[in-house]
Amino acid sequence: MGTRSLLNTAEVMESIAERINQISVYGGLDQVLNGLVQIKGEQK
Numbered sequence: 001m002g003t004r005s006l007l008n009t010a011e012v013m014e015s016i017a018e019r020i021n022q023i024s025v026y027g028g029l030d031q032v033l034n035g036l037v038q039i040k041g042e043q044k
Contacts, residue, residue, distance in 0.1 A: 016039060020032050 020035060
């Protein structure tokens, strides 16, 4: 079970990283930081 949840976490991090890469291409650093804040807010 631990290995599977670790894999899921890796997949989530990967999708977040892809999203950040797309954002940074279009919007630059400000939007990346705003996106990180929103992601953290959704998790709470």
